[in-house]
Amino acid sequence: MVEEKLTQLKDRLARVRDLEYAAYVLQWDMETMMPPGGADARADQLATLEALAHQYFVDEEIGRLLDDLRPYEAQLDPASDEASIIRVTRREYQKKVRVPVALVEEITRTASLAHHAWVKAREEDHFAHFQPLLQRTVDLAIQWAECFDGQGNPYNPLLDRFEPGMTYDQIDAIFSGLKPELVRLVAAIVEHQDAVDDRILHLPWETEAQLAFGREVVAQMGYDFERGRLDLSAHPFTIHFGRGDVRITTRVDESISSCLMSIIHEGGHALYEQNTSPTLYRTLLDQGASYSAHESQSRFYENILGRSRPFWRHFYPRLQAALPALRDVDIETFYRALNRSRPSLIRVEADEVTYGLHIILRFELENDLINGRVQVADLPHEWNARMEQYLGLTPPNDRLGVLQDIHWAHGYIGYFPDYLLGTIFSVQLWERLKQDNPQAEAQVERGEFGPINAWMREQVQQHGMKFTLPELAQRITGGPLKWEPYMSYLRAKYGEIYGLS
């Protein structure tokens, strides 16, 4: 009887997930393959798939099944597949049904308009084009937050969309600890700016050769091309339609490392999806725990491994073979170039050290916007003032300042902190991994990623969306999310590179 209800629930979720996966295929195609003429019809198709997926998910029958399954869930181990499916589905269901359909539609409509306004404002470097729709976006986000018992900071429900189980206060405690330390480290590096030169990264290299080398690296890292593929797109991304088909994209720019590091980054996301337990297929849990959990994987592979000396001791001779212009460049010069740190205006181009400050700035501004302490009209000024304070730079225009990111235009307020939380968590994972496997760095140097991947799969990836980030941190490290290991990692790595005392 109970089993039957669970089966009914799973059947309904399977239909929802199939529609979502189908929408992802349409999106992947749109970014990589679609001819220009296809855009309008594709928008119709995506709107239909998304509307149906939403409609089938918020169906009252799912609510009833979740209620009926409560006693069954209570007898199960909370970490079991079944209990987790019921618990997480309920959590997401309650989030979705609380928001009136009319508000969801209004948010979607506004996002579409705001996107166009943002593109125009950015092109013309004219914040005023974007301001009214950003104002509307903020107002709608506040209305959205009000659907969730207005206790505490209204920013919390917005954060919870992307990072279940984390509140403003928790995140603020971490970021407040980190901020002065980062500002100090950035300032120290600026004083030693000349210690690193990255001119050797600016060499001509054919796209096909870059992709071929990227494929070799990411395959050795453990990404399974039998269950994935690599293509080019304007912005790199990872997308999956079940663990058997997890695709990554990259892009090529003037730096020879950009394409490769994007591939490694997306490869980290992709390993997460490829290694999710097959028992979670076609449930909501068949995806990463959260945005920051996902980012912990991509940044682990990109930064902690992919920008480390052991990694390049293995791959550098191969890179030199693939790009003969590097034959006379020694590995140390390459390693230092790859880790050059310098304050810059654009988040997506920022290095490991300065990156966090870009995020903290956005986190603070979002919180102030939602709580009415900063007005939309004042954003450019607030943005620039903080850039000066944290990174010592003032954007010469809004295109290089407050207009640089697409997130707010899409209504993604509360998303930015996840990038940094993921990075912080990746270091905690690395510390723990090295305790469990003291050979890890030596293995990387030999190009053996199997043991590291196995640990990551066991600890993080197989669980899919079963646990929240705080739950994962507790299970793996025995404590909460902490910024101190991250700071130690940065100080050690960059102190050595830049010769800081």
Added chain:
Amino acid sequence: MRDQLDQLKALLARGIDLTYAAFLLSWDQETKMPPGGVQARADQIATLQSLAHEFFTADAVGALLDELAPYADSLPHDSHEASLIRVTRRDYEKRRRVPAALVGELARASALGKKAWAEAKAGDDFAHFQPHLERIVALRIQWAECFAPFADRYDPLLDHFEPGLDTPQIAAVFEALKPELVTLVAAIAERRAAVDDRVLHVTLPDEAQIAFCRQVTEWLGYDYQRGRLDLSAHPFTTRFSMDDVRITTRILPGNPIKALMSAIHEAGHALHAQHIDRALYRTGLDVGLMMAISESQSRFYENVLGRSRAFWRFLFPRFQRAFAPHFDAADAETLYRAVNRVEPGLTRVEADEVTYGLHIMLRFELEHDLINERVRVADLPREWNDRMEAYLGVRPTTDREGVLQDIHWSQGAFGYFPDYLLGSILAAQLWARMQEEIPEVEAQIGRGEFGPILHWLSEKVMRHGRKFTLPELAQRATGGPLSSGPYVAYLRGRYGEIYGV
């Protein structure tokens, strides 16, 4: 009535979006998907199709059609609105006739049948496939019985792929054609040495072939802003609106024109899809089965135009340049004769224009007898081989080259084969009419001016989508019923001249 029509269109639009999404997922599967994606992709497509079916067969659709019936009667037969209501009613009634359980059983049996067929073909083991085919035939008979009463149990099958045609009509056309073809094939066989196709015994570089396919299809009018060309195991055309219509081709080593002729064939289908009247988008008149009509366009471009002397006069210097130095010593006439070589063979998809029809008649006769239980599945191999010998003078020595060569029956697709030949027949009728209306058409082809042809076909055939049945369309476009006369005259003209018979 406008209200009801809008409601109807809204319901259909959902079903069409799901159908287009399913097409995109299939395209992806054939061209891009990594092997690991197979299982999940089957789930996703099944979900999309079953939801589309729910929308198309909803009671609300029937109720709206009833309300709209008087309105449709008040409108001209060929208006968009009347056609929409008429064709939707026809589709709706057909879909409602077959119980969902039977549809599901057929889908399952076909999935298993397809697998067993592939194994049987690989191992040349008809007995392995036989029980599956028996089951599929039995289910297809049940399916046909849902449409009783009928004069011939094969009628509903024909009507499924090309509405408006029944068994006596097709039998009459084929009966008139058969002796003509047998005579022509025999006459050509006696003069086999008249055509030498050794010029085609080369292997060309893949990239150059693909580039040339793109170039030629673009000359013919295929719009790459609204389409793309990829490789797949079997060439096909698919579409996700009239503004995203994709074709594929395949490269056959040792055959330098296979990829080109396949691309031209598919471009014919694609031009059809790209030129459907925009007003029909998302109504169901833009997408659905009209196999013979669509095939008339692909065969027109591939054969009537693509194998004509005028076309090769235009194409040859470009072909020569694209593949230099392979054809430096050849000339246009040699190529023209080589691409029109006639040779009775065992395999339908490799057959030339003259023998092709006999491959189809054999299948038409056999499947007609199978569905009417006048031939048993167990006797198929012998029946097949006997007829091959009678019609084409060749006898398969294995079933792999005989009854197991085509995938269609394994998927339950009975009633499909005749449409290939009906397409060729209609193409010849269109050509005869086009020559009357555009007397200089051959000269235009020789100059590479394909615009007037496309315009003519688009006016007469393409823009109408599924508005008219094939008999209606033949009447409107050619002024008479479907008839094999022009096809016979066309074949006699071209091949009589080439072979001197």
